[in-house]
Amino acid sequence: MDAEQIKANWNKVKGDIKKQWGKLTDDDLAEAEGHRDYLIGKIQERYGIAKDEARRQLDEFEKKL
Template sequence: MSLFNADEMKGKWKQQVGQAKLVWGKLTEDELLEAEGREDKLAGLVQERYAITREEAEKQVKEFFGKK
């Protein structure tokens, strides 16, 4: 991933934080911003906060990003 794409992803993520907060209300805005839209980091936070399996957390994150 080029530096431009990484910066672009971070910028888009900041726009999606509000939507992510609606989906995962137990996560703080700071935690969501810190995840920077990285699926692995976000899945870890979701797994920890909601006490669900890693597989379920990854599924939720993929659905959020519109991936199957």
């Protein structure tokens, strides 16, 4: 699923995101609302990882969708 499909199916996808990254809050997901860069930043912040690692994890997640 690509970024545009994720935006279009945000309500369904955010449940899957919450399962993958449980430290993300409902507010984080509401703010992200399908915006990839914001989501990468929040994953980076909540998990204390580098931006490149957060991007890699999100890329892998998107491939599984």
